[in-house]
Amino acid sequence: MWDLKAGRNQFLGSHQGMPDRSFWYYVLKRANDTKRLNDPSLQAALRWSPHYSNCPQLDHEITALLADREVNKSWKGFLRSIFVGRTLGGEINAKAKQRSGKAWVGVSFQYSSAIMAYVAAYDKWRAVMSANSGADPKKVLDADIFSGIATSRPFWADPSAFVGTHPSLSRGPDGRDENDYERLVTYADMFLVCHEYGHHLLGHTNKFAKKFKIEEDLRNLLKKRGLEAVVFRRTPSRKEPRANAKAIDTPAVSQKEEFLADILGLQLASKSRGADRTAAVYFAMIGTICALLAEADIMDHWFLDSLDTHPSTFERIGLLLNLMPTLFHSYPTHGIGDSVKQLTQQLAGFSTACFQYSMCSRYPDFYPAPTMGQILQAFNEKTLVRAVFE
Ligand SMILES: [Zn+2]
Incomplete structure (x- = not known):
């Protein structure tokens, strides 16, 4: 397949010069943190050298994923040839690329940092909504949980600089803080990585992977749920080129590819990787939804469609x-x-609250604040529910 070493050199050489060490070494260097750079207890960690990824946490998770017995054997050899790089830039994105015998996946550090706030928000929301908390469920509607996030949004959306998570945003109920949420953020990161692995595995970036025929399996899965049309029969927008342009470039095709990468990404990210199987599934579900909510809320990408390459x-x-x-x-x-x-x-209710607050804070003339009725409807129907002013 691809040459992992060449992909690693290509990625690390071209992304802000992080050629040979842990991504964290370069984070400390950029921050000019001489205290920690010279701390003898950190030297071994700082001298760590990248294999599958320049981020030690991701390297660990990927190694575990590739050792997981539930992952298809023939996929593993393929995935072993792809490098996964953390980028230091301020963009909220993840990408899959391949070129001249090398393939890589890039995940921005900004994205992972922002996700921390959404994971903590979910925990706060869950605590308020819990029947036994004794808290007034109306509190969830008073913007307490999402207003801090709304303040940070424009800073996260600015690609020119890295902005971390304000400590107040990662403080949760019962004294929980960022250390308690780190594991969930790692699951969210692994969804981003596995979504991009999904593009490679589904053959969206290359011809070799077509032999895996994963698309057919996913099509059958969607068929069983009556969802085939949502993904495979997307209506091309009016301005979309039809007969002439390469089919692969049309939004309907690339939107289908995004849906398929999401499904495969969630399936791969939920593999236990040596941990408790049930916990892995739950963590992957929460991490995945938080990753998608963060992207939509920060980039105002709830409804962009038509000519866009990603579905809303x-x-x-x-x-x-x-x-x-x-x-x-x-x-x-x-x-x-x-x-x-x-x-x-729970995730449907939380997503609806996050979505509605996001829209209300951006477009108050069209979108009211979330209501309990709306959240309960989302809860009962297990889907996102949208409310607009009549
Ligand atoms: Zn994608």
């Missing part, structure tokens, strides 16, 4: 929520009940 995030989240109960058959480790279904309901 409103639709992407809706499709994944719809599939979650059929994708996973994990049972709760404590208590009884169908917890994948319950978690899907």
Whole structure:
């Protein structure tokens, strides 16, 4: 397949000169943090050299994914040839590329940092909505949970500089803080990585992967859920070139590819990678939705469609929520009940609250603040619900 070493050299050589060490070494160097750079206890970590990724956490997760018995063997050899790089830039993005025998996936550090705020917001929202918390559920509607995020949005959206997460945004209920959310952020990161792996595996970037025929399996899965048309029969927009241009460049095709990469990405990201299987599924579900919410909220990408290469995030989240109960058959480790279904309901309610607040804060003349009725409807229907002024 591709040459991992060549991909690594290509990626690290061309991304702000991070050729030979952990991404964190370059973060500290950029911050001129001489104290930590000279700390003897950190020297081994700082001398760490990249293999699958320049981020030690991602390298660890990818190594575990490639050792997971549930991952198709023939895919593993293919994935072993792809380098995954963290970029220091301020963009909110993840990309899959291949060129002259090398392939890589890039994930921006800005994206992962912002996700922390959404993971903490989900925890706060869940605590307020929990029947046993004793808290007034109306509190969820008073913008407490999302207003801090709204203040940070323009800074995260600015690609010219890296902006981290303000500590107040990663403070959750019961004294939880960023250390408690790190694992969920890693699952969100792995969704981003696996979505891009998905593009490579589905053959969107290359011809070699066509032999895996994954698209057919995903089509059958969607057919069973009555969702085939959402992904495979997208209406081309009026301005879209039809007969002449290369089919691959038309938005309907690239939007289909994004949906498929999302589904495959979520499936891969939920592999246990040596951890508790049920926990892995739940963490992947939460991490995936938070990653998509962060992108839509920060980039105002809820409804962009038509000529855009990506479908709207409103639709992407809706499709994944719809599939979650059929994708996973994990049972709760404590208590009884169908917890994948319950978690899907919670995520639908949270996504709706986040979406509605995001739109209300941007377009107050059209979008009211989220209401309890709307959130309960999302909860019951396990999907995003949109409310506009009559
Ligand atoms: Zn994509």
